[in-house]
Amino acid sequence: MSQPEPIATIMIVDDEPENLYVLGELLQSRKHRVVAFPRGKLALEAALDQPPDIVLLDVRMPEMDGYEVCRQFKANAMLRDIPILFLSALTGSDEKVDAFKAGAVDYLEKPIYEVEVLARVETHLRLRRYAVGLENLVQERTAALVESNRRLKILDDAKTDWLSMLSHELRTPLTGVLGISELLFREIAPDSKWHDLKMIYETSRKRIQDLVVGAELLTKVSVAPETFKVKAMPLWPVVAMAVHEVESETQVGCTCDCRGELEGIQVVAEENLLLRAIGGLLYSATCCIGVRGRVIVNVEMLAGVVRLVFRADGLSLEPNALTSFFEVCGQAKLLAAGGDLGLRPALSLRILRIFGGNAVVRTLESRGVEIAMTLPVVEEGSVHVS
Numbered sequence: 001m002s003q004p005e006p007i008a009t010i011m012i013v014d015d016e017p018e019n020l021y022v023l024g025e026l027l028q029s030r031k032h033r034v035v036a037f038p039r040g041k042l043a044l045e046a047a048l049d050q051p052p053d054i055v056l057l058d059v060r061m062p063e064m065d066g067y068e069v070c071r072q073f074k075a076n077a078m079l080r081d082i083p084i085l086f087l088s089a090l091t092g093s094d095e096k097v098d099a100f101k102a103g104a105v106d107y108l109e110k111p112i113y114e115v116e117v118l119a120r121v122e123t124h125l126r127l128r129r130y131a132v133g134l135e136n137l138v139q140e141r142t143a144a145l146v147e148s149n150r151r152l153k154i155l156d157d158a159k160t161d162w163l164s165m166l167s168h169e170l171r172t173p174l175t176g177v178l179g180i181s182e183l184l185f186r187e188i189a190p191d192s193k194w195h196d197l198k199m200i201y202e203t204s205r206k207r208i209q210d211l212v213v214g215a216e217l218l219t220k221v222s223v224a225p226e227t228f229k230v231k232a233m234p235l236w237p238v239v240a241m242a243v244h245e246v247e248s249e250t251q252v253g254c255t256c257d258c259r260g261e262l263e264g265i266q267v268v269a270e271e272n273l274l275l276r277a278i279g280g281l282l283y284s285a286t287c288c289i290g291v292r293g294r295v296i297v298n299v300e301m302l303a304g305v306v307r308l309v310f311r312a313d314g315l316s317l318e319p320n321a322l323t324s325f326f327e328v329c330g331q332a333k334l335l336a337a338g339g340d341l342g343l344r345p346a347l348s349l350r351i352l353r354i355f356g357g358n359a360v361v362r363t364l365e366s367r368g369v370e371i372a373m374t375l376p377v378v379e380e381g382s383v384h385v386s
Contacts, residue, residue, distance in 0.1 A: 011052035040069035059088035074103035280344035290314030
């Protein structure tokens, strides 16, 4: 069942009492509230006190004509959105143009026809209600977005505080714990059954240290990226170093036959940060390979951009794992499958963004994942200041 139209307040401004009476009776018959004024100044004062929904305005009036009344309505922030319909015996095109220039939405010629007046009024009332409803909806959505952003900022600040605490507050006690553990293992004989635990300890120690260092760097990258000094630098040596370090750490082979494509390519970056970003993504790819698998590194040159692609032919990721891949500690699916990415993807993405780059991940159609990163290249002859 459709809802009845709400009662509207219609203001009539005309210096002829008969016109005020006729229009008032006509509009009140449609259950509208009518307020009538013989002078524009009185109408403006009343509108400021209680704005109407629509105004029917005569052109020729003493003291202040309809054009000036309309202009003053449009000049006031509280009244400018109220639709104004001119009623006039003037039928020339110049008068109509002046009315629309002043801000009117419609122009009706006298003598008026009741059916036409009612149709025009109802049409502009519906448009007004739609505009107000739309504005209210926008305000509601904006308020909801502001509230969501406020909550996200609280969560983001909490995450940053946690990372800062992890990197700074835990460093000293962890140093003591790890140092004592090292001394204890030195006291254990090599042939002791307890000595077999040393490999587990070494793996755990490295993971903890990587997490602390990564948390410290991630906090700095997120809070003060401008503190890092950048310069134009060749890309290939950094890629080669990242491949070497990841292969040594993971014992996973990487096929990287792209030296010829990368030599001569320069990017604007900070070397240690860029090495960390490339190494983090490459390491992440090694966590996705199958048994005895390899990571394949490919290069694509786009317009002003170099794209490094790391392909692993093993693990496939679910859509929700893809969307959270670059979030802090957002790789639960990979952890369950045996991969331990820590803060690497999140840190790599944020580093690349400092240098104007980006990173994405997708599941391959056959099996496996592809992690790709992009960086803008230095155009030949360009000058970059660190």
